[in-house]
Amino acid sequence: MAFRKVTDSILYVGVNDHEVDLFEGQYVVPNGMAYNSYVILDDKIAVMDTVDIHFAQEWLNNIAEALDGKKPTYLVVQHMEPDHSASIAEFLKVYPDAIVVGNAKTFVMMQQFFGADVAPNREVVANKGTLELGSHTLTFVFAPMVHWPEVMVTYDAADKVLFSADGFGKFGALDVEEDWDCEARRYYIGIVGKYGAQVQALLKVAATLDIQIICPLHGPVLTENLGHYIEKYDIWSSYKVESEGVMIAYASVYGNTKKAAEKLAETLKAKGCPKVVLRDLARSDMSENIEDAFRYGKLVLASITYNGDVFPFMHAFLHGLTERSYQNRTLGVIENGTWAPTAGRIIKSAFEKSKNITWLDTTVTIKSAMNAANDAQIEAMADELMKG
Structure with missing residues (x-):
């Protein structure tokens, strides 16, 4: 099976990368990387983010198996860094009627990366804006400079899931067992560490939500002991001694x-x-x-x-x-x-x-x-x- 269930209506369709030697051209990743993507099945189907271009076809195959003949209504783009956005054009070749969802900064970057016509069908959302899928309502929370200016995270109130973009991510592919803390700390400090104040602001918003599952763009889906992961992020982003x-x-x-x-x-x-x-x-x-x-x-x-x-x-x-x-x-x-x-x-x-x-x-x-x-x-x- 090329996908797996996160909940009854949310499926994981991401990929593992064991070809990468240096993530972002500088970080050694002996256990590879995961590029995560998710499908939300509802009256209207939403795909959450894409993957690195080298794995576009594998990802599209995962989506096709998960959809089982259905068509997605939306592609939500939370982050425009190419390890998550590079397959947008490939996705739209297969699903040309899909509506691409992002904020104003998302689409500026999308044009810079791919040209003006990559997403003719688009929906521009505001901070705290919502998207109705049926039983699922997605709420978008802007998270500028965590760690790019266009980043947003998405909360699904139906399944109490936070799609956290690069937040709560880690180095390492998902088919390798390893300690979360060590590689999540190295990932956070290396990539997001400069932006502690912005992470603190996002944590304050997250504290107002009933979150039972965290779905990051790298690393495992977090379903248990969420307090541990949130505590680590609070320590790291406030520069406390761990x-x-x-x-x-x-x-x-x-x-x-x-x-x-x-x-x-x-x-x-x-x-x-x-x-x-x-x-x-x-x-x-x-x-x-x-x-x-x-x-x-x-x-x-x-x-x-x-x-x-x-x-x-x-x-x-x-x-x-x-x-x-x-x-x-x-x-x-x-x-x-x-x-x-x-x-x-x-x-x-x-x-x-x-x-x-x-x-x-x-x-x-x-x-x-x-x-x-x-x-x-x-x-x-x-x-x-x-x-x-």
Whole structure:
């Protein structure tokens, strides 16, 4: 069977992608991706979103099997990013009489992507606008910048389902079993993390609705323990600390800065730190590094001085944090330089516009290699990190 039931009247018709190596050209997805789409069966039939163009025919076959000879009245477009919208034209070749439903910004983007005539039959909806299918009434809630400006989510009051667009999505295809939290966190922080305020606004609207099922555009349909997923989104979008612990992120060339980072990690563990995450920025996945920096409440940045700046991998890490509105954290610095150690100053300057950053009193400054004074500084830094 190419489709499966979400409810008696809502069918899943999405596809799994195990061909993708980098999602959005940058995120490693070892377990692939799911591009989700749904069919709502009623007096008038609505298809919710399309899929990546490489899977258009598989998706259309899924729809045909789900419809069993019927014709869809509507294609609802919640998000115009091509992994969800690229098959609109292919859909309309098969179902030319279908009415495409979106907001004004949706259709501007649709013209930019596909040309003016891609959706001659269209219905432009307003925020909180509705679409009557029969026993199902769809209500559209605009969610600008979660994470594109045209995004909207859809609430079906009949089955108490929230079609959440990219919200509550995760990396990974649906034919692979894996923990939701980890890959949903990496997905959220990487793709939506900059827009916490907008997600918070959407969560406030969602709190007024009776939601029993969440149907995202990536990842599994969520039907149980919805409070857990909503709590995670509240933590992530309000930049709260999710887990107690310390992340130590280092960039080292000849191993001396690495030794300092390892020494700090060992000292913290000996003092009973609940969790210590040690990452070599040059040899680990950057999206996972950024994910962990947001997960834990304390972060130590250790870098050599390189061309009067920080090492390139540290530079990329700092940019990845600050462009995603990194805030509400305690930070420390380990810097190294043979003749002019300036890495610490560069690191601190990167967070000048960040909110609620608390710097440790102790900075570890290494001149080429570790010495007894540095050992004492690391001990003092560990003591600071263990407080509060």
